[in-house]
Amino acid sequence: MACQGLASGETLKSLKAESETLRKKLEEERKKLHDVELEKVAEKAEALGELNMKTRRTLKGHGNKVLCMDWCKDKRRIVSSSQDGKVIVWDAFTTNKEHAVTMPTTWVMACAYAPSGCAIACGGLDNKCSVYPLSLDKDENLAAKKKSVAMHTNYLSGCTFTNSDMQVRD
Template identity: 65%
Template sequence: MDSTTEGEHIEKLEKEAESLKIRLEDERKKLNDVTLCEVADRLQAINCINVKPRRVLKGHQAKVLCSDWSPDKRHIVSSSQDGKMIIWDAFTTNKEHAVTMPTTWVMACAYAPTGALVACGGLDNKVTVYPLSLEDDVTTRKKTVGTHTSYMSCCAFPNSDQQILTGSGDSTCALWDVESGQLLQNFHGHSGDVMSIDLAPSETGNTFVSGSCDKMILIWDMRSGQCVQSFEGHDSDVNSVSN
């Protein structure tokens, strides 16, 4: 098969795939007995909720890209495009720690379940863990746990301080051992940048969900490294997922 014939064959297959997608969408619509707008019209109007800010935390010099609450429900960690990670006391609005990273765009941060550690990463491709102590400079005890081949976009601790889960622009998610830095599991399945991950709310904590620039949402088993469910329906990047 010469290049011209091969190109025509590929173009034909692409048209067939697009036609099948349209037919599939039409069949799905036939199963819908009512539209969302029709359902909404039947509901009573909900009174406006008056939401007021309780505290304003000021200190970053650029966009805040990520934040996470501590398990003690008092402290917050935030990361920013200014290259800083800040630990806040949400009651007093004081900064308890301010860490300057070796790169700008600190895209991800997370508290460990005990509140004794925080993790962060970004354009440096690394996930770095910081033990927290009011007496010590946290930067002196930092540890680089793992490294991706592209930027780190998100991170989360499973149900212990011993492991951390990361998502990256290299299209993978990874599970790392915090103490040794060993890669415990790699999760391959996305064809675009992984933008968000979230752990399933269970005692075992063996399942998580990921969203990607490939428009897909995947659910993973951390023990096997396998994708156990996938969802397709967005027309563009999936920037955030939550359980």
Template identity: 40%
Template sequence: MSSEDPRVEAIKAEVADLKAKIDELRIEKNDKDLAQIASEQGVLKALRKPPSIKLRRTLKGHFGKVYAMHWAGDSDSLLSASQDGKLIVWNAKSNIKTNAISLRSSWVMTCAFEQTKGNLVASGGLDNICSIYDISSSEAGVSARAVQELSAHDGYLSCCRFIDEKHLLTSSGDSTCINWDVETGEVLQTFSDHKGDVMSLSISPIDPNIFVTGSVDTTGRIWDVRTGKNVQTHAGHDADINTVDFFPDGNAFGTGSDDSTCKIFDMRCYGEVNSFGAPEISCGITSVSFSRSGRLLFGGYDDFNVQAWDCLSAGEKCFGLISPHDNRISCLGVTPDGSALGTGSWDTNLKVFS
């Protein structure tokens, strides 16, 4: 059928009409936000007095900007990546470096710990390659060599996360994500519905087949590894989405954007349920992470600050960490057991709060 065929035009009109009806139904169902529900249930009073969070450790050892960090599954080990061309594995409790890896490229943008056994770490950046290292086999004081280099992206690697020991997801500036076979280095799937650089990804804590991505096309998208398809697309931001993180129950996710806001999108109602911003905040958000209970959403900002938002409030700021860093907050994350918050900065340091 040609593009001028009246049957094609009729089908297009029918599809447009169905989309409009779906949008109307979503708006009708989205009659209340998270704060209204919380207020009706009487659960807002508990956090009127913010929790006391103090600086416990300052991890010094990098000689360049810290670009990325990721906690291990044991909640003790912390991986950091820096412009000095080093990956460092820390014992955050004892403030001891347990491994240091020299990277082939110093333009690193992301790093990841394998969560089940903690033997593998990965990193990537402007070299378009995801390098995987086995830190369990490296000798003390000897830099580990890459056991696998995953090369298929046509743009920089913005984020990488292990699904398990044998599979890893990467997101890239080439607008795609890839599911890799770690052992063979083969591409298993390519996810390519985004219309701009994919800046971040997060794997569901309850179903490793589901992950969310955030992109400069201002959308957050839910993907299913089993089908290789985009199953939900969430819009609401006015600028690039730099970071995403799954809510602890796996039913929602948080985002941070260059429009100076953080948002929560719920997959069950297919919509935005809360938004966090303040008139005095006019910079972008580089990283977000939920507390283990999901009550707090931590955001790292370009203005050197870390803010904590009460997820059940009407977009109200709960508290901010006192002078966490002397430069841009590039990354942050809550430990898997919820006991601590780690932050990394362009001031070359990492800090641990609890």
């Protein structure tokens, strides 16, 4: 029987009535909050002042247009990729290159930092998502440690790590 789970004295009819009462109360509360249209509120909002941006540092090293960049969670390092086929890891404070990798394709359209800062992922017209583990040794050959983690039938236009170093979303 459908009513077996009901407490003593409750019927399906009384539960439906209670549900309807709660639904009406919810609608009333929503109407109280919806007292004005968004357009009217937006008319009263003050305009933002002129955005004043200054160049802090210029990172020089790519031979062509930069297509993608990502900040490390430590807020100090940046990875960038460009049309010259290079992926560069930068120290944004000193503008020094920490690592540079030449990819097999000239258009490296996507790059991302792992949450821990210990790896980068990148890809582009080579139809692959490649992960490179980073180390403190700046002279280390990163290309030798490359892992291709995904092959695609088309180019890779973006990639990002999830909250884990072990999973890349592209």
